Amino acid sequence: MKVAVVGCGYVGLVSGIGLASIGHEVVGIEADQGRRDRISAGSPPFYEPGLRELLRSELERGSFRVSGELRLTAEADVVLLAVQTPAGADGAIDLSYLAGAASAVSDAFAADPKRQRVVAVRSTVVPGTVDGVLAPIFGPEVAVASNPEFLREGTAVQDFLHPDRVVVGCRETWGREALAELYAPFGASLFLTPPATAELAKYTSNAFLATLVSFSNEIAHVCESLPQADVEDVLGILHADRRLSSSSETGEGRPEILSYLKAGCGFGGSCLPKDLSALIAAGELHGHDLSLLRAVRTVNEGQAARVVASARDALGGLGRTRVAVLGVAFKAGTDDLRASPGLRIVDECLEQGASVVIYDPLVSDRALDEYTERGSVETADTLEAALAGADACIITTNAPEIAALGELLEGGGYPELVVVDGRRVLDADRFDDETQLAVGRARVTPLADHAPLH
Numbered sequence: 443m444k445v446a447v448v449g450c451g452y453v454g455l456v457s458g459i460g461l462a463s464i465g466h467e468v469v470g471i472e473a474d475q476g477r478r479d480r481i482s483a484g485s486p487p488f489y490e491p492g493l494r495e496l497l498r499s500e501l502e503r504g505s506f507r508v509s510g511e512l513r514l515t516a517e518a519d520v521v522l523l524a525v526q527t528p529a530g531a532d533g534a535i536d537l538s539y540l541a542g543a544a545s546a547v548s549d550a551f552a553a554d555p556k557r558q559r560v561v562a563v564r565s566t567v568v569p570g571t572v573d574g575v576l577a578p579i580f581g582p583e584v585a586v587a588s589n590p591e592f593l594r595e596g597t598a599v600q601d602f603l604h605p606d607r608v609v610v611g612c613r614e615t616w617g618r619e620a621l622a623e624l625y626a627p628f629g630a631s632l633f634l635t636p637p638a639t640a641e642l643a644k645y646t647s648n649a650f651l652a653t654l655v656s657f658s659n660e661i662a663h664v665c666e667s668l669p670q671a672d673v674e675d676v677l678g679i680l681h682a683d684r685r686l687s688s689s690s691e692t693g694e695g696r697p698e699i700l701s702y703l704k705a706g707c708g709f710g711g712s713c714l715p716k717d718l719s720a721l722i723a724a725g726e727l728h729g730h731d732l733s734l735l736r737a738v739r740t741v742n743e744g745q746a747a748r749v750v751a752s753a754r755d756a757l758g759g760l761g762r763t764r765v766a767v768l769g770v771a772f773k774a775g776t777d778d779l780r781a782s783p784g785l786r787i788v789d790e791c792l793e794q795g796a797s798v799v800i801y802d803p804l805v806s807d808r809a810l811d812e813y814t815e816r817g818s819v820e821t822a823d824t825l826e827a828a829l830a831g832a833d834a835c836i837i838t839t840n841a842p843e844i845a846a847l848g849e850l851l852e853g854g855g856y857p858e859l860v861v862v863d864g865r866r867v868l869d870a871d872r873f874d875d876e877t878q879l880a881v882g883r884a885r886v887t888p889l890a891d892h893a894p895l896h
């Protein structure tokens with residue numbers, strides 16, 4: 443099929459070259475000239491495992507090309523909209539990029555107005571967007587669908603090429619059939635629904651993941667006041683529940699969902715925080731107070747400060763100290779800094795008077811210019827360089843290069859360094875409890891010093 447993808451960011455670029463790789467003819471439409479130049483030179487504008495190789499092979503085969511010309515969407519059978527849908531100042535979704543792109547596509551269709559086409563929204567949008575905002579922009583010969591994407595950064599290419607579900611929320615039969623055909627080679631479970639169901643299903647998935655993370659962090663808070671409890675053990679026992687793992691009797695095949703039932707620095711990235719806020723705001727608009735989800739957000743917003751407080755308490759204050767923040771991307775395997783817990787931790791350290799050195803193996807120095815130009819922040823190329831002269835270090839992502847800290851500590855090279863394991867990547871049983879701290883694990887102090895928990 444002939445496909446146009448509007449917006450060549452994480453979702454659009456991966457979708458575009460992924461669809462090209464299964465035999466479709468794809469043009470990616472991208473507004474940003476710098477991004478276009480990099481893509482057409484075979485160099486993705488962001489890091490994603492396997493993306494560069496796939497992009498280069500599809501460019502070479504001629505099955506994928508990139509352009510800034512929205513009028514090219516008129517040649518496509520299916521147009522995918524994959525532009526950003528950020529949170530506005532009040533937390534509600536900002537649909538201006540999406541509505542702008544849809545209007546431009548509608549104008550392009552005017553060249554051949556009788557042709558039946560499908561416009562599918564890959565961006566995450568609140569329920570009612572397709573029916574209430576987008577469908578009215580097009581004429582009746584255009585089927586507008588919600589077709590949310592579930593890929594995760596860090597495994598985006600694999601997720602796209604091996605989807606667990608394809609969701610098509612579309613009223614018109616021809617629209618459903620065209621999208622079913624587009625994704626048929628993947629052989630994934632296909633859900634055909636009204637648009638609002640598809641739209642809400644995406645938010646439901648992200649709100650559920652966010653809830654698991656904040657739930658785990660609340661249990662961690664309790665553990666931190668119980669000297670003999672460790673959240674890793676507590677949640678490990680939860681993980682063994684056979685209702686969470688069909689194969690738990692054999693101990694094999696850990697479901698990936700369990701990685702969200704883990705304490706840490708909180709969730710971040712371009713999706714979970716903004717989607718949670720958008721869903722809360724959409725609920726309010728319909729007269730629902732989504733109090734559980736508001737609590738999930740509140741726990742998350744406080745988590746970075748809690749992690750930094752561990753370092754502060756161990757050092758007796760952060761003024762004039764040097765803190766190494768190990769990881770600033772929102773998770774391992776990506777260089778995406780959007781809503782990153784690591785950057786919240788950097789900000790918190792700076793506010794408390796520390797100077798900060800950042801080490802993240804995937805994040806370029808340029809991406810951190812805004813921080814380093816402010817002073818009090820520098821970057822390091824290696825873990826050892828980050829630790830040189832540091833009073834404390836805080837682990838904020840589970841990248842293997844950062845987990846290597848365990849070996850350095852075991853070598854005994856940093857006897858005075860306060861280590862805060864904000865991701866639970868180190869082996870806590872080998873900790874020196876006075877200087878090595880972890881989310882969800884109390885420093886060892888006599889039981890009598892702690893009030894019993896009733």
Ligand SMILES: NC(=O)c1ccc[n+]([C@@H]2O[C@H](COP(=O)([O-])OP(=O)(O)OC[C@H]3O[C@@H](n4cnc5c(N)ncnc54)[C@H](O)[C@@H]3O)[C@@H](O)[C@H]2O)c1
Nearest residue numbers: 449450451452453471472473525526527543565566591595
């Ligand atoms: N990043 C993820 O992991 C992920 C996963 C699932 C869903 N989503 C959702 O997908 C959507 C896109 O997310 P993303 O991370 O790919 O965003 P992104 O910011 O990386 O990419 C959006 C791209 O669209 C381009 N663009 C904006 N308006 C345009 C226009 N009129 N014409 C052409 N190009 C235009 C921008 O320049 C940008 O390159 C969001 O709604 C997001 O919530 C993201």
